[in-house]
Amino acid sequence: MKSIGFLSFGHWTPSPQSGTRSAADVLLQSIDLAVAAEELGADGAYFRVHHFARQLASPFPLLAAVGARTQRIEIGTGVIDMRYENPLYMAEDAGAADLISGGRLQLGISRGSPEQVVDGWRHFGYAPQPGESDADMGRRHAEVFLQVIKGEGFAEPSPRPMFPNPPGLLRIEPYSDGLRERIWWGSASNSTAVWAARMGMNLQSSTLKADETGEPFHVQQARQIRAYRDAWKEAGHTRTPRVSVSRSIFPIRDDRDRAYFGRGKDSDQIGVIDNMRAVFGRSYADEPDRLAEELRRDEAIGEADTVLLTVPNQLGVAYNTHVIEGIVKDVAPLAGWR
Template identity: 80%
Template sequence: MKKIGFLSFGHWSPQSRTRSAADALLETIDLAQAAEQLGADGAYVRVHHFARQLASPFPLLAAIGARTKRIEIGTAVIDMRYENPLYMAEDAGAADLIAGGRLQLGISRGSPEQVIDGWRYFGYQPAEGESDADMGRRHAEVLLDLLRGQGFAQPNPRPMFPNPPGLLRLEPYSEGLRDRIWWGAGSNATAQWAAKLGMNLQSSTLKNDETGEPFHVQQAAQIRAYREAWKEAGHTRTPRVSVSRSIFPLVDDRDRAYFGREGQQQDQIGYLDEQTRAIFGRSYAAEPDALIEQLKADEAIAEADTLLLTIPNQLGVDYNAHVIEAILTHIAPALGWR
């Protein structure tokens, strides 16, 4: 059994069916409702700054939480280099309470940006001897500490309103959110670091090319390394692991027109920066019987408990709901995911 959700980047452009930021936001809410009605398990959004994509997740997550009842809502991922962990803890707590404890918050050190060192415009700068990636991980560790709900701030002896006894914590506090934080790991080492800190693991469609093997083989090895590190850390709960994939069953003429000639049927190699060689996972687009056989060979999907379907949100809510329904109906049962 797998949890299956969608992952939206929230692109918009005047040339697509999603023409504005308002369209991208409102259509994401509508798609989350549709996905819940279809029986999907999750509605996740990507966060990119300085781009015509989704960027401020918490108002959107709160709105989805208010309009749905069952589906998980989350991010994959928030770039922690840009975040004030204290303000973020308050926003996340509020969104989780509105959603009734359904928030699954994916965070990371970020990905290639639209601008040079964009986090500097947000007022953040690495400490002496620290890289921007180190800064992102430091922000993440502060957030994790805050989400434990322990008091740390000295109360005013003459407050405007009465305080509870002892040091004060941030409010609103949402019980259990600390266990629903995920780390988007690009390497085996950061996956192991996340395990030691008790975060769940998100692994996307790209990672550092550490062995030269096919993407899904490297990603499966990353997941196994993460689980071994989790076991060694002595955590008592069972961790969760998600992978994301672009999967399109060709079940009607629209599918064949959009994806019947899908070009990325094999892994791609590129560079995230001058030093970091990365491998990008393939997309899947085929008739259902052929698609089932292709997905059976994906070792990382087999290892994960959660699958996030990256969707072409620019094609509109109805078409993306159709893609989700096709996967739930034609693909998931045959693979034992349902």
């Protein structure tokens, strides 16, 4: 069994060829797609976060809205760039969104991805401490966030409060029980996956990875997942962690699919991202039976319990619902996921 969700990058452009021509289009259509995905039997609605770009940026209003409009589907991010975040304010937002959804928040966080502007986090008021890199700063923010969402008191109450306080040190409110176990770290390397395991976070492995061995993407990603699980066991955590991989998967079921994605076989790509040699995973597009056979040979999918389907949101809600339906109803049973 695999949990199946979609991952939207939330692009918009004023182009007449785009189904999402404004930020309002993307936000409202994201809610509609989550509702449609839940009705189809999908398990998750996840959203990328990018600052200074025509993409989804502030996730918590969207997550709260999706949580209010749905009943069962998990809601999450993939990922929030912790270099930009005030961990305590984020803890309040996350607690509220989780309570609105009834405990369905699956929050993906990370050091972040390449930026649209130079040192964008400085514009948000953050800077690394002496001797610290921006990646170190992101991990430090993450550690503070993880600590305060545990619900333990840490702040000294005022002797003259506006409202009566409970006894003892005060915690961040609203507190949502269980949220700490539903935090994921987006990792592009084996070392950060091991760090995430030691910190007790679930693992999100994306459509790219540091090219550490020269092997195919899915093989390297499977090795990363196994290293993560070994580190989790060594850390002595008692619960079973979750692991997700993201894939671009398009069942070819009609002429419309063929026009968009029937261009032939795709393959891994090598590139440089943030001065790191990276391997980018291929897209999968074929008729459902052949697609299922290809997916069964993907070692990382075999290792993961959750598959996030990247969706071309600019093609609109109806088409993306069609794509998700093809995977949930046609491909997943053939691939052994359902």
